[in-house]
Structure formats: C-alpha cells, structure tokens
Amino acid sequence: MNRVFQFTAVIEQERDGHVSLCPELDIASQGQTIEETKDNLKEAVGLFFEHASKDEIGSRYRNEIFVTRLEVSVLNSRYFEVPGFVKS
Numbered sequence: 213m214n215r216v217f218q219f220t221a222v223i224e225q226e227r228d229g230h231v232s233l234c235p236e237l238d239i240a241s242q243g244q245t246i247e248e249t250k251d252n253l254k255e256a257v258g259l260f261f262e263h264a265s266k267d268e269i270g271s272r273y274r275n276e277i278f279v280t281r282l283e284v285s286v287l288n289s290r291y292f293e294v295p296g297f298v299k300s
Contacts, residue, residue: 220277223249236274
C-alpha cells in the first residue's frame, strides 16, 4: 500500500531550464519546464524512499522547514538592478 507524503519544493529558473530542491530531504533535481522539474523532483524523492535505509532517512529528514520572505534594506542599491523585481 502506498503512503502519500507532502514536501516542500523550491523551484528556480536558471539559464538552461529550472532546478528544484526538496529542503526537508536535501534532494535536488532539474528540468526544462516547471512541470518537468516538479515531476523529476517527485521521482527523485520517491527513489530516495525506495532505496534509502531507515538511518539515512532519519539523518536527512528535516521535519520543520519554514519558508518566508525577507525585507532587507540595501545601502547603495543603485549599483544593481534585479529583472522583474518591484521596488517598494
């Protein structure tokens, strides 16, 4: 019987596609599109659980992951521009 777990997926766009990270397990993957990247990460996490020992799962698993946004005041921010970034 399969069990269903929920994990965090952080996906970032890079030059040649996307990269993803599951911070609870420190497992990463990649793909050309967001959907492919997400599917590849699901596969990587599934394979990890199929093949890892109980000790390895226990040592890698982080139960509490807190994701938030930070507001940072940057002195002399005129030296850089961030594409798509909205100044407040």
